[in-house]
Amino acid sequence: MTATYLPVERAARTLARPRPAGVAAWLAIAALLGLGCWAVGDLRINLATLVDSWHNAVDFAGRMFPLDFPPLDELLALSGRTLAIVVSATVLSVLISVPLAVLAAGNTTPHPGARFGARTVIVLTRAVPDVVLAIIFFRLFGLGAMTGVLAMGLHSVGMVAKLYADAVEQIDEGPRTAVRAGGAARGQELVSGVMPQVLPAFVATALHRLDINLRISVVLGFVGVDGLGYGIANAFGRLDYRRGMALALVVLLLCVAVEMVSGSIRVALLRGSGSGAAVAGRARPGAISPDWTPARVRRAGYVVVTGLVVAASVWGADLSPVRFLAALGDLGNTLGLFWPPSAGGQFDTLLADLWITVKIALAATVLGAAMALPIGVLAARNVAPSPAVARAFRLVIVLIRGVPELVLAVVFVVVTGLGAVAGALALGVGAIGLLGKLIADSVEEVDPGVEQAVRATGAGRWQVLFAATVPQAAPAFVAHLLYQLDVNIRSATLLGIVGAGGIGFDLLSASRILEFGMVTTVLLLIFATVLLVELLAVWWRRVLS
Incomplete structure (x- = not known):
């Protein structure tokens, strides 16, 4: 009896070895984050850059205020049309x-x-x-x-x-x-x-x-x-x-x-x-259709x-x-007009601009995650110190989500000048809206039983957060991060329209001079890049599921 019981007990008390594929998946995510941090440094996005742009920001504020609204009838017409x-x-x-x-x-x-x-x-x-x-x-x-x-x-x-x-x-x-x-x-x-x-x-x-x-x-x-x-x-x-x-x-x-x-x-x-x-929609016995209840x-x-x-x-x-x-x-x-694809002898330039777009997306994802993580956690009702705090941070997320990234890009282009820095900052701030909401929802969806078990041991609020809440939500965080990178690559392409750097400028220029074959080439390059990110996300989810 003892001989048959001990191996079972020993097996139950032995921790499972981590799967090599799972370790590789987490290493890939760590490498991606490291590449994003490198992109932030390579684009020279730092406090000194923002300080140097302070005078431009003050000048832009002076040129922006007071706001000039169109006449009411014109404003209503534009809003209704939109x-x-x-x-x-x-x-x-x-x-x-x-x-x-x-x-x-x-x-x-x-x-x-x-x-x-x-x-x-x-x-x-x-x-x-x-x-x-x-x-x-x-x-x-x-x-x-x-x-x-x-x-x-x-x-x-x-x-x-x-x-x-x-x-x-x-x-x-x-x-x-x-x-x-x-x-x-x-x-x-x-x-x-x-x-x-x-x-x-x-x-x-x-x-x-x-x-x-x-x-x-x-x-x-x-x-x-x-x-x-x-x-x-x-x-x-x-x-x-x-x-x-x-x-x-x-x-x-x-x-x-x-x-x-x-x-x-x-x-x-x-x-x-x-x-x-x-229940409210049920019909009375013998009735053909449900009653007209308030619901x-x-x-x-x-x-x-x-x-x-x-x-x-x-x-x-x-x-x-x-x-x-x-x-x-x-x-x-x-x-x-869009076929066959053509690079117009500028394929090397397109690849270089595509790499700039990828760097913008990586830097914006890291910056956005750094800002969205604390905001999203405080917007979760099960973590925030009070319901009022959760509502306040939810409002911040909604307000940021309401500002189109293109408008943010125009503002940062005026403040920091043309180039990738403006694009990365615009997407980084814009990411708070989407990533913050996804993080808040993921934190609220964790199993409360695990949190209660840790809290029962006498753990404080921060100990419960890092010992029970964050580990449960971590896989969802990474999935949201990969999704945000996907979104940022597409958005970084569009921000090039207003001078925020990257391959988007090539896309707009080609369409304006009617080089539609080049538009197709740019589209195929973007599609291949997004597909790689999508494949990485699928592989990561499959390995860790």
Whole structure:
């Protein structure tokens, strides 16, 4: 008896040896962080640089204040135009993403080939920058809302369809199996067994993308998309910083308003998906349909208001199906301009500028992580000293998220001069908005039992944080860091439009002189770089899962 028991006890008390692959994954992350720290030093981003730029900052503040808002009717027209474009683009992405997600999800796709094709479409729409799509559609439709709706809408499919497919794959198969057992066809099975489960996630994702598209509209304004972004681009182009920053403040206020509305809707959806809502929606015995309870009236009101907002946005964006179909006839000729790829004898220059873009992204990720980590931790309700502190830091994150990176880049270009330093600082500050939110959410999602166990030993607040909370959230932190690097590489490309360094300047120059083959070459280089980061993230998650 003893002989059979001791080996088991010995095995249970022996720590498992760390897997070599897991060690390699953490070493790769450490190397990436080290490379980011090197990039910060190589770009000469330090306190001395900021001190030397202090006089430029004071001068810029003098040129920015007082803010110069346009007349109220013009301001309302620009804001309405922007919101119409953003809402229409988000709706377009949702309409395309729902069938793509059904085909891309492993539990609903009719064939593996369909799943592969849908996933390929999703990856491609995410890989092509929205600015490149805007350049293509600008040649087809010219200046106006149609260009922005199509560019933002198609690019959004890459994110929206991916998250939708993930939500479909995570459903409870019980209701779907019950519907199938009743003899339902595939379409009825999707409508009755799948969609009710994923509807809250679908709506939350659409609202999140609406917030993102509102900030993207500023970037697209620099390539001819109408609205507040176009007004900001014109103001900065003539060095009218008072008007440009006034319009940027309007964008910030709109982003905060959209964030507040989205948060309220998400809370209502979460509350409505609970058991209480299910009980409230039941029909009386013998009734054909559920009773019109207050909860059901609210849900019907949401549907009606959403329909009115979408209809008003389509009308406000002046979307014309006739004009769209007429322009499609020239689509083949327009796409032909972008093929074959060409470097124009400047391939070495493009590679050098791409490396600058990567350095900007690395430096910005490290700087953003250093600032976002404490802010995100203090924004978590289970860690913050008080609910008021958590709310205050959540507000800081929302305000920073509301400022488009392109506006930050313009500010830093004026303060520190043209080049990579401005781009890295702009993306570093902008990263607080996304990375801080992701960190706060990850900290709030840790297992509270581990924290309580450490606290029961007499540990203080900081000991609980570093002994229980941070170790649980560390894998999520790294995943968010890799995602932020991916985002920063794309964003660093776009910031080159306003002189923040990197390959983005080559992209804009090539489009302006109609060298579309070079635009394709730049696009392929960016795609290859982002793909490497994506493969690193996939490998890291697979090894440590």
